[in-house]
Amino acid sequence: MASKLLLDLDPGRGFTVRFMVVESPGSSDRPSGRLSAQQVNLWLAIATAGAVMTGLISWAVGTEWSRLWTLLHAVFGVMVVVLAPTKARGSVATGLRRGRATRWLSIVFGLLVLGAVALGFLHTTGLWTGIGYWSPLWTHQLLAFASLPLLVWHMLARQRPRRVDLDRRMVLRGGAAIGVAGALVGGVEVGLRLLGGAGTHRRFTGSFEVGSGDPSKMPTVSWINDQAPDIDLDDWPLRIAGASVDVAELASATHQRAAALDCTGGWWSEQEWDVVPISDLLPADARSFEVRSATGYAVRFPMADANNVYAAVGYGGEPLRRGHGAPVRIVAPGRRGPWWVKWVTEITPSDRPWWLQSPFPTT
Numbered sequence: 001m002a003s004k005l006l007l008d009l010d011p012g013r014g015f016t017v018r019f020m021v022v023e024s025p026g027s028s029d030r031p032s033g034r035l036s037a038q039q040v041n042l043w044l045a046i047a048t049a050g051a052v053m054t055g056l057i058s059w060a061v062g063t064e065w066s067r068l069w070t071l072l073h074a075v076f077g078v079m080v081v082v083l084a085p086t087k088a089r090g091s092v093a094t095g096l097r098r099g100r101a102t103r104w105l106s107i108v109f110g111l112l113v114l115g116a117v118a119l120g121f122l123h124t125t126g127l128w129t130g131i132g133y134w135s136p137l138w139t140h141q142l143l144a145f146a147s148l149p150l151l152v153w154h155m156l157a158r159q160r161p162r163r164v165d166l167d168r169r170m171v172l173r174g175g176a177a178i179g180v181a182g183a184l185v186g187g188v189e190v191g192l193r194l195l196g197g198a199g200t201h202r203r204f205t206g207s208f209e210v211g212s213g214d215p216s217k218m219p220t221v222s223w224i225n226d227q228a229p230d231i232d233l234d235d236w237p238l239r240i241a242g243a244s245v246d247v248a249e250l251a252s253a254t255h256q257r258a259a260a261l262d263c264t265g266g267w268w269s270e271q272e273w274d275v276v277p278i279s280d281l282l283p284a285d286a287r288s289f290e291v292r293s294a295t296g297y298a299v300r301f302p303m304a305d306a307n308n309v310y311a312a313v314g315y316g317g318e319p320l321r322r323g324h325g326a327p328v329r330i331v332a333p334g335r336r337g338p339w340w341v342k343w344v345t346e347i348t349p350s351d352r353p354w355w356l357q358s359p360f361p362t363t
């Protein structure tokens, strides 16, 4: 007689955990010590979901708080690799033997996931640090986003979690896989420090420093493929709360503020910005304010943050370069790059909550 926990994950019937006393432990069908194919799949689902969640958090958060999530993200990613050989011997081998036409979708999915993990590794270690679109981190995100629909398909059509033995083996072996992944991540970090690898100098977001204190060395990037608008800088159509504002007038009211621009593409750069806090420019009674670029790129901030979001006209004692958002851009300390709107033409208070916006700018 043995007792075991049954985890029932049939989506049609909801989610139940039952404790049962059963005649046989039910593990005679596999060599002792191995996880069943179902158990590997469930752990892989946990690791993949964990990687997606922590990746999104680390990606969106620009404060110290993201450090833990960036670290956990690495552990989940490595866990996928740790479990991959068992998966390959189990349901991958079975699936390939069945030879369904859709096996190609599964293969593409597997390659996207492994590719994303490999690129994450290249970025983390600093073995390859491209800047701009084809940086390893940007490509990592591209593969990860591309794999999401396939992940959903794979889970629903191929590896729909069913009743799984949540037995001692499942917990111990899975826990061991997490432990191995954690140790590998720790080992890489220690190794980087011993070897003095570039990867040692990552910010808590995982980004590498470029051109701090030297605006001419700061990269110029866009969110998707936005470009500097062709508008006369001396006749810039800036409107704040509906009224026309002269950029020169704005420039005469600035003070200096050091802040790091931390692009989700994997680099950061700190400059001394010439700024005016948005709270000096808008009435405080609205819920949010929208900042819109001449290009149509726009984001919405909570009004409560208006004293820590700035309109900037210069850096390092010189006016902004065109690529860096001249004549007016947003400086948003503690927020990732996408919030730092360039070529600002409108700052508008509104009663809509700030979170009522597309999760990403669409230009």
Ligand SMILES: Nc1nc2c(c(=O)[nH]1)N[C@H]1C(S)=C(S)[C@@H](COP(=O)(O)O)O[C@H]1N2
Pocket (backbone or CB within 6 Å): 218, 219, 220, 221, 222, 223, 224, 225, 226, 261, 262, 263, 264, 293, 295, 297, 323, 324, 325, 336, 337, 338, 339, 340, 341, 342, 343, 363
């Ligand atoms: N109008 C506009 N502003 C934008 C973007 C954009 O594509 N369009 N990209 C954002 C992103 S993702 C980053 S990282 C920074 C890059 O600023 P930089 O080119 O000055 O380094 O600008 C932000 N502001």
Ligand SMILES: [Mo]
Pocket (backbone or CB within 6 Å): 221, 222, 223, 262, 263, 264, 265, 337, 338
């Ligand atoms: Mo960015």
